Amino acid sequence: MEMGKILEVTNLRKEYTDFILKDISFSLPRGFIMGFIGPNGAGKSTTIKLIMNLVRKDSGEIKVFGLDNATHDREIKQNIGFVYDENHYYEELTPDEIRSIIAPFYSRWDDEAYYGFLRYFELPQKKKLKKFSKGMKTKFSLAVALSHGAELVIMDEPTSGLDPVFRREILDILLELIQDERKSVLFSTHITSDLDRVADYITFINKGEIVFSTQRDDILENYGLVRGNKELLEGTTRPFFVGIRETSFGFEALTRDIQKVRNLLKERAVVEKATLEEIMLYTVKGVVK
């Protein structure tokens, strides 16, 4: 077991009739935040369900805290805070009632943290969850996830349906969480939003395969967006482009090697840093006419 890794996924495979997760591998070191990005249907939720041991894998290995996630299910779950994109708590109950049901399951349940988060998120203790808005439900999930001393927080599409103000609040909460250098966060999203700012690592999945899983800064330093005259799109330049969008006015293309393209095209094209959203878009779409 490698002490440095809080999560290790190796050659993980899962086949459905209409989708295959193709032997994916990636890992998350302790003390860092990883964004798990990709379009809808890319395999993000399948991967997270496999990590959470909610569905059975076909082959491969998943280690959480250095332990096999299926054989050590119970002890691992004690230590994971999980936030789904949908509310999975009983809608007829209030936060107070839910607390009394779930607290006994966790050996390190922390009432002070729980009620602290409820107050911080301005969530009523005695109101039924079905009266909560979508954003409030997500906040509630987060409050629970952060109230039992979890070392790994996994969030599946936490930002969908959340307003920008709360998305920013989540940033602060996540950054506060990893201050002790022991905890890690994995969050999946199809909208590469402001959350990406704090991600140390980005794992990009597309069509059941990992496109890359690496430090965010490396990606943002190497990928670039190129705009220019269509005449520049010829034999020597094309191989440098991952995705190309041609219009009647010119082209826009994504490159993985911004430095090389800058040297090659010099002032003949506009070369800028690419955002994660652009990287995702062009990688998924490829060549668009």
Added chain:
Amino acid sequence: MDIVISNSSPDPLYEQIAKQLKNSILKGELTPGDLLPSIRTLAKELQISVITTKRAYEELEKEGFIESVTGKGSYVAGQSSAIIKEKRLKIVEDKLAEAVSQSKALGIELEELREMLTLLYEEGV
């Protein structure tokens, strides 16, 4: 100590941070022995990734501007005035090199550049 981050700058984030801290040290706003915020605190304050701030500190450490003590944090390194002068000289050299390369791109001759420099110097910019 202020650190301002620009998302539109072509410079990577870590470089922007390293540069600004370096300037604070060179200008004497930060002095030898001053404790810098931890990489995680800085990441939190700036709302950016830990790896980015870590890399900025590593860069500064490599160049001898700061020293990191395991378990204690990072400090502004004690420097002799000679080192600091040398570093400032290096900055001047870099800027001149940049001016030269820009001039070459514009087809400005050495003589013309020299005249510009003399003029600027005497004007006391």
